[in-house]
Amino acid sequence: MTKLFSIIITAHNRDRYVKYAINSVLSQTLKDYEIILVTNLNIPGLSNIIKIIYDNNEYLGEKVYKGFSESEGNIICFLDDDDMFRVDKLERVNSLFRFFKGTIYYHNNFATIDDKGHEIRVKEDYLKVPPYASLYTLNYPIILEHTHTTNIKYLKRLNANFNSSSICVSKEVINENVKYLRRIKAIIDSFLFYSSLKMEGKILLDPERLTYYRIHDFQTSSGSTQGVNEYKKSLSNLFSKALEDSYVIKEMLGNNDIVDEDITTYFLLYNIFSGRKINGNLKLSKSTLKYFILSIMPYFIREIYIKGQFNRRLRY
Structure with a gap:
């Protein structure tokens, strides 16, 4: 039976936080979803509640491809194993996709949490995100239907291509670019952003902090x-x-x-x-x-x- 959402979670050589990620999806107020975990690890106690795909490839593109190949949802959302969703994320994403017909790319703002899941309010200009990332945050929703170079630069300054756990796309965005997806090693978030620019449709940036971005010692991106x-x-x-x-x-x-x-x-x-x-x-x-x-x-x-x-x- 087709689901509205497919949530693809990837985990490689790290299972410390993955159950928190999964539970954040299981706790969603909207229940029309499936969870697909792509991992090289044997994590007990999950096989009865989610789809698990075992894959030893360290590169993210191939892992996401494996998960996407098994997905049934019309909207694909991504969640890193160390991040979490706010309890109402899928409900809000669904409402926005329905209201703004033709949305193909969605990105929400994120709150930063520590190793134990407590929110961090960092005052200085560094959040342990990669040193190339912008720290500008969005205060109002942005909807773009026709993208030009100037708009793209503006969107990137707003972190529109940063943090895959903040991104949902229509299934067609990935379908059109599968052969390139499989060659991606690390920056899935940028790949998804640029993939959407090839297609006709709306890009939606949401100021709501619907993702918890975890900062910890094992973070590969930092x-x-x-x-x-x-x-x-x-x-x-x-x-x-x-x-x-x-x-x-x-x-x-x-x-x-x-x-x-x-x-x-x-x-x-x-x-x-x-x-x-x-x-x-x-x-x-x-x-x-x-x-x-x-x-x-x-x-x-x-x-x-x-x-x-x-x-x-x-x-x-």
Whole structure:
């Protein structure tokens, strides 16, 4: 029987929080959904209440593809194993999809929680999100039907392509781009955002904080906390994957230059965190200029920046 929502949860080598994620879906006020967990782990006590797909591939794109292939819902929502949904999220998403006919991409705001699930109210400009992410938050809903380059840049400043646990899409968005999805290694959120730009339909940004974004020591998107060297290594690995993913997305969009700013950002961040000097033809913008300047600074200055980021990573 077809469901309204399919919730795809991915977990790889980490089961510490996954039951909290699952329970946040089971507690939803709207019950017309299915939960699909794609994992390489044996997690007891779940097989009777959700679909479980065992997959050893470490890359997110293949995991999401496996979950999507088994999905029955018309609206696909995503949930990282360490995040949670607010109890009324699906009910609100359903209402908005019904009210704004033709919505294909939805992104809600998020609240930040700590390891124990307590909300964190961080006063300074760092939330342990990746150092390239904007921290601007939305105060009012935005609905876009016709996207242009200027609108896309504005949406990205509003984090429209950040945090897959805040994203729901119509099934057609993934159906149209499956062959590219399977090549994505890390930045599923950006892939989903750009995939929706290929299609006719509405993009909806919701200011409601319907997702709980967990900050903890095992967060892959924010770097290892096991010392500065491990921090650099983990983030350079992430940026390398994100750079490869951005080229896949550019190919998907027919080599459209709207992804060039992302490519430049990941390219420069990889150079900064890896300590390597890789040459390339860069298209600099106001947002990437600071990374370019930092990338050509002497080694000790780059180390000061990295240590500063690492110390903030440890602060909360």
